[in-house]
Amino acid sequence: MNSVQKNDLRLLVFGVVLFAVIGGAMEGGFIGSFWKLNIILIGINVILSASLNLINGYTGQFSLGHAGFMAVGAYVGVILTTNFHLPLIAGMVGGGLAAAVLGFLIGLPTLRLNGDYLAIATLGLGEIIRIVIMNIQYVGGAAGFSGIPHLTTFPWVFATMLLTLFAIKNFVNSSHGRACIAIRENEIAAAAMGINTTKYKVLAFTIGAAFAGVAGALFAHCFYIISPGSFTFMQSFNYLIMVVLGGLGSLTGSIAGAFVVTALSAALADWPEFRMIIYALALILLMFYRPQGLFGYVELTKLAPFSRLRGLKGGREE
Amino acid sequence: MEPLLKSTHVVEMFGGLKAVSDFNIYINPGELIGLIGPNGAGKTTAFNLFTGVYQPTSGTIEFDGQNIAGLKPYEITQRGIARTFQNIRLFSELSVLDNVKIAFHSHVKYSVAEAVFRVGRYFDEEALVTAESHRLLSIFKLDDKAEETAKNLPYGAQRRLEIARALAAKPKLLLLDEPAAGMNPQETHELMEMIRWIRDQFSLTILLIEHDMSLVMGICERIYVLEYGEIIAHGTPEQIQNNPEVIRAYLGGEA
Secondary structure (H helix, E strand, O other), X not given: OOHHHHHHHHHHHHHHHHHHHHHHHHHOOOOOHHHHHHHHHHHHHHHHHHHHHHHHHHOOOOOOOHHHHHHHHHHXXXXXXXXXXXXXXXXXXXXXXXXXXXXXXXXXXXXXXXXXXXXXXXXXXXXXXXXXXXXXXXXXXXXXXEOOOOOOXXXXXXXXXXXHHHHHHHHHOOHHHHHHHHHHHOHHHHHHOXXXXXXXXXXXXXHHHHHHHHHHHHHHOOOOEEOHHHHOHHHHHHHHHHHHHHOOOOHHHHHHHHHHHHHHHHHOOOOHHHHHHHHHHHHHHHHHHOOXXXXXXXXXXXXXXXXXXXXXXXXXHO | OOOOEEEEEEEEEEOOEEEEEEEXXXXXXXXXXEEEOOOOOOHHHHHHHHOOOOOOOEEEEEEOOXXXXXXXXXXXXXXXXXXXXXXXXXXXXXXXXXXXXXXXXXXXXXXXXXHHHOOOOHHHHHHHHHHHHXXXXXXXOOHHHXXXXXXXXXXXXXXXXXXXXXXXXXXXXXXXXXXXXOOOHHHHHHHHHHHHHHHHHOOOEEEEEOOOHHHHHHHOXXXXXXXXXXXXXXEOHHHXXXXXXXXXXXXXXXX
């Protein structure tokens, strides 16, 4: 086994231990139902922020339509489980595929745009998705889709989250991921190095949309009813904040961002009037003192203490 | 011998401005050719035409027997033309090593699925890319700085890194846009030796734009002189140095 695989194994073991600790605490009754739901939401939000980070942070394409892809995944997922009585996994796969197809179709024309223009185009498309859903009576229109079986459990969310993080981590650490990062750094130079920039922008967008769809399916099965109101552009902003707060181009950052934002808004749930103020202040302070986010372009596993530890271990083994 | 690159009657218009007009050059395999001319003569425009950044308004560009006019930059790079930029365009926030690894992109064969699941050719090819990148970096004396962020390198080293990165794309033809810009005479001299050496070592054909005449006259076998988008002279360094048209273009006055 080489050092890369060893590192993967270490991360996996860490994930399983974390799962056992949190899962045990939930089963053992140490955590109330309010926080149980929020822990599940943190997991789902990690999937969403990590997948948005692939688009915004790694490939440098400013997308604001993530809630739209999440909505597609959610609705396709609940149709499959509620109307067709399929298991949750079918809903997740179906939701993810539907979102991926839509991401591909939307990405192909819009990714010709740059910066602000792309942001506005994706913002608009996210809203179009929501309004189209609102006008489909089959899924309940504006009133929402009700009677959803409560299928989302902590193990499902945690396993999907781990899978997502590993998939994105492996992608960005490959030649294909390097192509995406090259586009972010300098699109002209990337093309001059033989990278098909359109292909990789659309690919990152499609993969990001697919995971947003999967997360949407998980999200929908936490509740009895979902409505288009759950997927407004404010929701897209929320994921963007998680990505920026955690750090663009850092998966550790996406985890931290999803955790901080979700936990903070849950903790402040009893003081809704202060919530937005504290939220906004936290962001302003962060932008002043750490504009690159908590982990800008850096992974926790690559920081000095960790690599030193690794080096030490490698030395002993040899 | 069939020329490796041949442009025939290439014209590039920017609106009403003729940036390049009736541009005819040929480059034989293995040659080291210079393209010189006063500022604004259209040298970089010519590079942008060869690499697909601009599409010629009319005319043909043949590379390796195929017309490449109209192809996208990445397609041209994949066919075997790599370049450096006049204003350095490194991936400045990334490590020196990653800059080179990125340029191996079109030679990496594993699929996205193989990368995500880390199966099949992934590990072998990644190991190969890393090893070849280090080999290239050591040629350009950058190996000890492999983990450094590219933007933190001194200017001369950034220029060398751009050449190393271009070579990672495994080109047949290398286009160097002012490789010696901002270098001191000592660095320029080393660069000359290096250009000659990589041409032989990698069996390359090289076309370079340069203002430093000691470099151009020192290593180029043939030189094209461009002024106001037109080629005004063509020949060996001796012929160019004694060409009255060239002297007029550079020094002004009556020829």
